[in-house]
Every structure is written in C-alpha cells, then in structure tokens.
Amino acid sequence: MKQQQKSVLDKSSQILSKSEISLFRNSLKQNICVELLQDGFHRSFSEIFSLLSSDVDRRAVSDPGSAVALQTPLEEQWDKLETMRLHLRRAEQAEDTGSWTAVCDQRLVLGQYFWALEDLWLGLHFYHSCADREQGGRSRPATEARAGMADIYLQLGELQRAKQQAELCLHQAEEGGWLDSDGRPLRLRALRALWRIYGRLAEAPLAAEDHDEALKLLHEGHSIAVQSEDKRSESEACYRLGLTYQRAGDCDTAKQFLKSCIQMYDTLQDADGLGKSYRALVKSIESEANTDDTLQCLEKMADISRSNGLQPSLADALICLGNIYYRKRQYQRAGEYFLESFEVLCKLEDVSLLQRVQVLLASARAHSLISQHSADVGASWSAALRRLVVWKETRGRQGPGTESLLPGTNSAPDQQQF
Known part of the structure; x- marks a missing residue:
C-alpha cells in the first residue's frame, strides 16, 4: 500500500498546471501581459502593450536594410520585457499609495537601463515619464532624468532639446541641491552637459566661417565649464577657443587661451592634451615669424x-x-x-x-x-687641404648607398621599408 501511494504521488507531482503549460505554449509578450492583468497591474499592461506596438510601427516604416529593421523585435527580448514588467509593477504600486518619488525612482531606473543606441527611444520614453509628471516632477530622480534626456538628445544631435533639458536640470538641481545616483552633485552634471552642448552648437557657425557666432557660443561654453569645477572640461574649452581665434586670425588671443590650456593640461598630467595644445600654439607663433619662440615651443x-x-x-x-x-x-x-x-x-x-x-x-x-x-676650399690651413685630398681620392669609390647620408649608422636602411 505504501509503495502504491508513493507511485501515485510521484505521478501527480509530474502533472503541470495550466499556468505552467502556458509558459511554454504562449509567447513572452502574451505571458507578461497576462500576468500583469491577472495581478491587477492594468496601467503597467497598457504601457508595455503600447511600447510593443510602437516597436512594431518603428520597424514597419524603417528601410529594409536599416539598423532598426535588423534589430530583434522587442517582444522577443525576454530580459528587456522582464525588466519593464518588474519596475513598472513597482512604480504602479508606489503610485497607488501616493509615493511619487518612489514612482520616479523606478522610472529613472528604466531610463538608465535602456542606454544602448538601439534602445534610446525607450530610454527617452521612461525619462520623460519620470521628469514630466505633475506629481514628483521636481524630485531628485526626476531632475536626474532630465540630465539623462540631455545626454540622449545630445547623442541624437537634437541640440536645442538637449539644451532645454540641461537648463531645466540645472535649475531644479540648484533649487533642491540634489545628488545623482552616484552621489555627485546634479548641478555639476548639468553644467558639464551644457558645456558639451554649446561646443556642438558652435560647430555649425564654424563650418560656415561665422567666427563671431562660434566665438560667442564657445565663450558661453567656457564660462559654463569654469562653473562645472571640472578642469578637464575647462582646459578643453580653452583649447577650442584658442583654435577658433586662430582660425579667425587673432593669434594673440589664441596664444593666451592656448597657454592657459597648456597650464591646465600640465597640472592634469595629460600628455595628449599637452601635445595637441603645443601643436596649435606653434601655428600661432609661426604666423608672427617668431622663430625663437617657435623653436622653444617645438622643443617642449x-x-x-x-x-x-x-x-x-x-x-x-x-x-x-x-x-x-x-x-x-x-x-x-x-x-x-x-x-x-x-x-x-x-x-x-x-x-x-x-x-x-x-x-x-x-x-x-x-x-x-x-x-x-x-669652407675647406676657401681655407688656407693644412687640415682643410688634407680633407680635400682625401675626399678627391675616395669620392669615386664611394657607392651611392644611403650610409653616406646617415651619420652614425654602419649600413644602409632596408630599402623595402621605403
């Protein structure tokens, strides 16, 4: 009897439930959506379903050989769907209890998770859903979300939108004194983003040889870089100003910024920065025909x-x-x-x-x-005469090899190198 009971129990433990069977029969999209509906997370279901539909639409309108068309459909990427399911559930739970900062925290995590180039549209969606909320829109995570949006828009080349988000981030960070997720002041992060944005904004007038407009933008960027307390950003801002003044023909001002840049790179012990700064400084000095300063700069x-x-x-x-x-x-x-x-x-x-x-x-x-x-021909001393005699006696026997042109070498360089 005991053996028969054990056999029955073993067989019953091998029978799968309907929910377990559905995990194998249904798609990832269907399983996650059904689970959210069964657990009562209707807003999370609607948002994920909407994003999946947006992904289908993006792929439908893209060119057949484009990067978007070649991506794996979002509904087939289990890790991304599971991450969205987890954090949207938590966000909805926090929203039901009125914990608006917690809601923004969960959406900020999702924005930071979708950082890869093919996922930037998702990152923007979650950053916006975090920062643009009526409740919690001025919280610490919402402010950090604006910094994230500024970075993404800058990466996408949408400079005015990037500038707008960075300025909003700076304003909110100064009001709240917030730190980002890594414990660094959000104000400084916003300033560094703004410096990069102004540098990109100056590229168009530079390409059009509109030096006045480019210098105006670069000076604004330099002022922001100084406020950011980041010497590397400040030194790069000085370098760009120096190059622009050089292109505008104002070599004196260019030298001032390049010398400041060299001092900062020297403090930072940045050899690459020093090298490119000295190279730019040489051009400004050469334009003044100041040979001694040019030689000194090149030697350095x-x-x-x-x-x-x-x-x-x-x-x-x-x-x-x-x-x-x-x-x-x-x-x-x-x-x-x-x-x-x-x-x-x-x-x-x-x-x-x-x-x-x-x-x-x-x-x-x-x-x-x-x-x-x-000099030996015009000289009257015996040593010069002896050198002339030696040269006359040996010149016909010297081969055309490269060794006669390379002092201190014993053989000609390998001709295959040339």
Missing part, C-alpha cells in the same frame, strides 16, 4: 612626446624643427632632427611620410657636406 612639444611615447606627435615636432633649421641654413642641426624623425617613422611604418623625411634628410646632409667642402 618634442620632449613631452618623447617622454610619454607619443610617437606620431614626436615625429611631427621633429620634422617641424628640422624644417626651421633647414630654412635657417643650419643644415647639420636640421639633419639631426630629420634623422631622429626618420627613426621614429621607421617604427611607425608610415611609408609615405617616411619617404618624405628620407628626402629631407638627404637634402640636409648634402647641403651640410657642400657647406663643409666650400
């Missing part, structure tokens, strides 16, 4: 690039130094810089630039030899 740029392993920047600085000394007819010094740049470019395997530097090096070395030979 080369030192920074050399010590931080910035090989492309180092090659640029060395070539510029070589060209300046070449124009000054100091061919020996020019050859030294061209040779060092040649060695750097060999490591970078930049063939086109390597060929150019090879020609520059050969020209500088040839001029150096000609200058030395001419």
Whole structure:
C-alpha cells in the first residue's frame, strides 16, 4: 500500500498546471501581459502593450536594410520585457499609495537601463515619464532624468532639446541641491552637459566661417565649464577657443587661451592634451615669424612626446624643427632632427611620410657636406687641404648607398621599408 501511494504521488507531482503549460505554449509578450492583468497591474499592461506596438510601427516604416529593421523585435527580448514588467509593477504600486518619488525612482531606473543606441527611444520614453509628471516632477530622480534626456538628445544631435533639458536640470538641481545616483552633485552634471552642448552648437557657425557666432557660443561654453569645477572640461574649452581665434586670425588671443590650456593640461598630467595644445600654439607663433619662440615651443612639444611615447606627435615636432633649421641654413642641426624623425617613422611604418623625411634628410646632409667642402676650399690651413685630398681620392669609390647620408649608422636602411 505504501509503495502504491508513493507511485501515485510521484505521478501527480509530474502533472503541470495550466499556468505552467502556458509558459511554454504562449509567447513572452502574451505571458507578461497576462500576468500583469491577472495581478491587477492594468496601467503597467497598457504601457508595455503600447511600447510593443510602437516597436512594431518603428520597424514597419524603417528601410529594409536599416539598423532598426535588423534589430530583434522587442517582444522577443525576454530580459528587456522582464525588466519593464518588474519596475513598472513597482512604480504602479508606489503610485497607488501616493509615493511619487518612489514612482520616479523606478522610472529613472528604466531610463538608465535602456542606454544602448538601439534602445534610446525607450530610454527617452521612461525619462520623460519620470521628469514630466505633475506629481514628483521636481524630485531628485526626476531632475536626474532630465540630465539623462540631455545626454540622449545630445547623442541624437537634437541640440536645442538637449539644451532645454540641461537648463531645466540645472535649475531644479540648484533649487533642491540634489545628488545623482552616484552621489555627485546634479548641478555639476548639468553644467558639464551644457558645456558639451554649446561646443556642438558652435560647430555649425564654424563650418560656415561665422567666427563671431562660434566665438560667442564657445565663450558661453567656457564660462559654463569654469562653473562645472571640472578642469578637464575647462582646459578643453580653452583649447577650442584658442583654435577658433586662430582660425579667425587673432593669434594673440589664441596664444593666451592656448597657454592657459597648456597650464591646465600640465597640472592634469595629460600628455595628449599637452601635445595637441603645443601643436596649435606653434601655428600661432609661426604666423608672427617668431622663430625663437617657435623653436622653444617645438622643443617642449618634442620632449613631452618623447617622454610619454607619443610617437606620431614626436615625429611631427621633429620634422617641424628640422624644417626651421633647414630654412635657417643650419643644415647639420636640421639633419639631426630629420634623422631622429626618420627613426621614429621607421617604427611607425608610415611609408609615405617616411619617404618624405628620407628626402629631407638627404637634402640636409648634402647641403651640410657642400657647406663643409666650400669652407675647406676657401681655407688656407693644412687640415682643410688634407680633407680635400682625401675626399678627391675616395669620392669615386664611394657607392651611392644611403650610409653616406646617415651619420652614425654602419649600413644602409632596408630599402623595402621605403
């Protein structure tokens, strides 16, 4: 009897209920919608159903080969549907009890969850549903949602909407003194977003050569960057102003901003920033034909690039130094810089630039030899005469190899590199 009872119990435990069977028979969309309706979360059901319908419409009007058309339908993505179900249930429960900040918290979490490019439309939906609420719309999570919307609109290139949301975020953050989810002041986050937005707004007038309008926007961005207490943003704002003044032909003002930028990048120990700032400063100084300052600036740029392993920047600085000394007819010094740049470019395997530097090096070395030979011809001492005799006796036996142009090397460079 006991064995028979155990057998019956084992068989009954293997029988699935209707709800368990439906999990296998029905789609993800149907299971989640049915569960929400059965548990009484009608508003959550309506919202998810509406979003699923919007996804179908988006895919229907998109081009066949577009990114939207190639995405997996939202109704087939279990993790996203389950995340929406979970947090919308919690939001509806909080709404039923009048806990408006808790409602915004749950919707903020959903906005932050949908951060990938293909999901930005969902992120915007939940951010808006958090920030645009009549109850709770000025709470901490609603204010942070505006910062999230500013970031998304900036990413999508909708700059005026991004600016509007960042300004609203800044206003609400200053009123409430809010911190974001990571414990950082929301006011500073809004200021950094505004700085990026003004930088993007300046791109259109710059492309149209409207320097006055671009400078107006960049100055506004610079002022915001200073308020943001972020030295990296402030240094980048100075750099952009310096470049714009340079393009406008005001090299004196450009130098002022670039020098300020260099000081900040130096404090931040940002080698890349220092390299590009010195490169821009060189252009402003060169326009004044101030050779000494240009050389000093290039030497500093080369030192920074050399010590931080910035090989492309180092090659640029060395070539510029070589060209300046070449124009000054100091061919020996020019050859030294061209040779060092040649060695750097060999490591970078930049063939086109390597060929150019090879020609520059050969020209500088040839001029150096000609200058030395001419000086010996005009000299009256015995050492000069001996050098002329040696040169005359050996010139016919010297091959055309590259070793005669590369002081300090024992063999010609591999011709396959060129």
